[in-house]
Every structure is written in structure tokens, then in C-alpha cells.
Amino acid sequence: MEGFLASCTSGGCGAKIGAADLHDYLQALPQQHEPNLLVGFNDADDAAVYKISPERALISTIDFFSPMVDDPYTFGTIAAANALSDVYSMGGQPLYALNIVCFPERLPKKALAEMLSGGAAKVQEAGIVLVGGHSIYDHEPKYGLAVTGEIAPDQLIQNHTPEAGDVLILTKALGVSIVLAAARADVGDEQATAAAIASMQRLNKYAAAKFNDFQVHACTDITGFGLLAHSLEMAGTEHTLVIDTAELPILAKAAEFAAEFLVTAGGERNREHVGNQVDLTGITPAMQELLFDPQTSGGLLISVAEKDAALLLAAIQEDDPVARIIGVVNAREQEPIILL
Structure with missing residues (x-):
């Protein structure tokens, strides 16, 4: 759909705030001291993990960005796959997802519908449910998901726990x-x-x-x-x-x-x-x-x-x-x- 990609100055994960800058910004946030918070932002891990019982913890993540391809449906599938990935990387199983949508008033509403359809297709492939979301008008289209998953606390996999010999x-x-x-x-x-x-x-x-x-x-x-x-x-x-x-x-x-x-x-x-x-x-x-x-x-x-x-x-x-x-x-x- 003409104009979808052209409306963006950057796209995909390449638009992320640089790691060094992000580290500096996070220093201003208060330290977390919640015993049930197994993984928070202090760990620079892929998602947050909160224990709700000895046998069960929730994984929570959010990811969105502007397009890197011109087809709205394809963009929706990529953005959704990317957002779901954080749960998989921690060994968890996604449960449900919420849409995050920013969309310019000037673009055809058909593009919005196709973008959301692409995201919904990946959510369905993941075997989970799409339960709602939030949308605003913006100068550039942006899309992603907030995903909640689950894992047994003793099966949690983190990004900084390798062992020598691995x-x-x-x-x-x-x-x-x-x-x-x-x-x-x-x-x-x-x-x-x-x-x-x-x-x-x-x-x-x-x-x-x-x-x-x-x-x-x-x-x-x-x-x-x-x-x-x-x-x-x-x-x-x-x-x-x-x-x-x-x-x-x-x-x-x-x-x-x-x-x-x-x-x-x-x-x-x-x-x-x-x-x-x-x-x-x-x-x-x-x-x-x-x-x-x-x-x-x-x-x-x-x-x-x-x-x-x-x-x-x-x-x-x-x-x-x-x-x-x-x-x-x-x-x-x-x-x-x-x-x-």
C-alpha cells in the first residue's frame, strides 16, 4: 500500500534507543525490592517475570515499532512475531496479547485493518488469544503487542546465566x-x-x-x-x-x-x-x-x-x-x- 513505509523515518528494531543511552536513562528509575519480582529491568533481560505462586510465574513484555516493509499485513506479522519472541526466549508459554497501535489519520484505514490482521494471524499461530489493546493517532504508523506468558519459576531461562563449557x-x-x-x-x-x-x-x-x-x-x-x-x-x-x-x-x-x-x-x-x-x-x-x-x-x-x-x-x-x-x-x- 503506497505511502505506508514512506511515512516512516526509521523502522523495526533498528529504531531502538541505543543500549548505552537506555542504560543511562534507566539509572533514574527507583530500584525494585519486591520478593516476587524474579526479573525486572535491573537485569537487562528480555522480559519481566513475577511469581504468583511457588509453581507459577507470569512473564510480561511489550514491543512495538514503525514499519520496515511497505505491506501493512506483512508488517503486522513481523511486529507480532517480534513481540512474542521475548516470552519464548525465557522458556515460557504465551497466554494472551494486547495490541499497541499508533496510526496517522492521513493513511487509508484499510492499511490499519491489514496491519492488525497480520498481527492477529501470528497471535493465532502462537496458539493464544488477542484480548484487546490501545490505539492513538500519530505521525507515523507503529504497531506491536504487550504479551503475557507463564512459566514455572524453576524452569525460567535468563539471558545472562550460561555455564562454562556450554x-x-x-x-x-x-x-x-x-x-x-x-x-x-x-x-x-x-x-x-x-x-x-x-x-x-x-x-x-x-x-x-x-x-x-x-x-x-x-x-x-x-x-x-x-x-x-x-x-x-x-x-x-x-x-x-x-x-x-x-x-x-x-x-x-x-x-x-x-x-x-x-x-x-x-x-x-x-x-x-x-x-x-x-x-x-x-x-x-x-x-x-x-x-x-x-x-x-x-x-x-x-x-x-x-x-x-x-x-x-x-x-x-x-x-x-x-x-x-x-x-x-x-x-x-x-x-x-x-x-x-
Whole structure:
């Protein structure tokens, strides 16, 4: 629908406030001292978790952004898949969702209906219910979901709890924002763009459903902060992630576009945030851009016990064949991330 994407100055998870700025802003908020709050914003985790009984905790998350594709229905599916991902990354099961809608009065109402239909289709695929929402007029269209899920407290998976000796699995290919930047600049590849869109529409539900049979120690979804910044969160202060860049799944044409300097502002913010925490010596400029590239509705980065890694990968690849083992977790060495 003409004008839908053109009405936006930025889109997808690439529009996120930079990680460094966000950290500074959050410092002004009061510290939380609620014993039933298992995970709050102090943990920089993917969602909040609140225990309501010894056997049950609620997972609460919210995610929305402006379009990165021009078709309203497709945008709705991507935004909904992205919002649901935080629950899956923590090992939880979504229960219900609420729409979050910002929409310009000047755009056709048909576009709004199609956007909401796309979101509803993904909610239905997740096997949950859409129970309402909130909408306002805005200068740019924006859409997403507030999602509530559940998990047993002793089965909760966080983003910063890997164990030394673990193996790292990445379930989706990198390069989404770079491929879309090329398409927006009219130098893209039709098949590459279609593959990027299909990846963003893919629910992480299918990979996360395999967790129960294996020792998954940590997990996060790779979104706006890119692979490196999310990996830094996983490494924390006690571990080093060793990532083999030759094993990274990468979308078709993404490396080629990156070599041609088709990069994004979000990727540059991620580079500034990571700064000198990661040694990029020996890593080509194109690969660097892929490591910093903001992923919209990206895959899961999973830290799993070594003995279970091959079996978990095989199980995930039944539904997500692009998934790869990309590295290992060591006790903290000199750096939090080592790139091979």
C-alpha cells in the first residue's frame, strides 16, 4: 500500500534507543525490592517475570515499532512475531496479547485493518488469544503487542546465566537490516528481501519448544542491539563467549551488501555501544557490520550444555534448518567476547 513505509523515518528494531543511552536513562528509575519480582529491568533481560505462586510465574513484555516493509499485513506479522519472541526466549508459554497501535489519520484505514490482521494471524499461530489493546493517532504508523506468558519459576531461562563449557546455537540468519536497507535504496535483491521477510515472520516458538528435553542454561533473542551487544549481555562478568564467525548463518546477499557499505544508523549505534569491549582485529569490515546489524524478529542465541548441543541443534533444525552451532562459552578470559 503506497505511502505506508514512506511515512516512516526509521523502522523495526533498528529504531531502538541505543543500549548505552537506555542504560543511562534507566539509572533514574527507583530500584525494585519486591520478593516476587524474579526479573525486572535491573537485569537487562528480555522480559519481566513475577511469581504468583511457588509453581507459577507470569512473564510480561511489550514491543512495538514503525514499519520496515511497505505491506501493512506483512508488517503486522513481523511486529507480532517480534513481540512474542521475548516470552519464548525465557522458556515460557504465551497466554494472551494486547495490541499497541499508533496510526496517522492521513493513511487509508484499510492499511490499519491489514496491519492488525497480520498481527492477529501470528497471535493465532502462537496458539493464544488477542484480548484487546490501545490505539492513538500519530505521525507515523507503529504497531506491536504487550504479551503475557507463564512459566514455572524453576524452569525460567535468563539471558545472562550460561555455564562454562556450554555450546552456543543461533537459530536465524543475520543481516536483516542490511538486506532491507539495500531494498529501500533500490539496489536490493528480490529473493534476498523475500528471505529476510520470511525470517522475520518466523515465530521462535518452534525452536523454544525443543528446550524442555535439554539443559539450556541461557537464552536471548537477537534483536535491535545486534549479535555482539546481546552476546555481551549473555557473557556478563563471569564468562567469555568464543564465536566462530565462519559458522554464523547469514542471509543471502547480506555480506555482499555489507561490503558495499549499505549499513544502518542502528548498526552504528551498536558499534558505538560495544566500543573497545570486543577486539575486531582480523574481522573484515563486512563481517563487522553483520555482527552489529540490528535484527528485527531475530533468532534465539542459546547456551546449552555440551552433551546436549548436537541433539538440540538437530531437533531445532527439523523446523529451522538455518540454525547453527556458532561457538562456546568459557570461564572469563581477558575479554567477554572472542571472535575467530
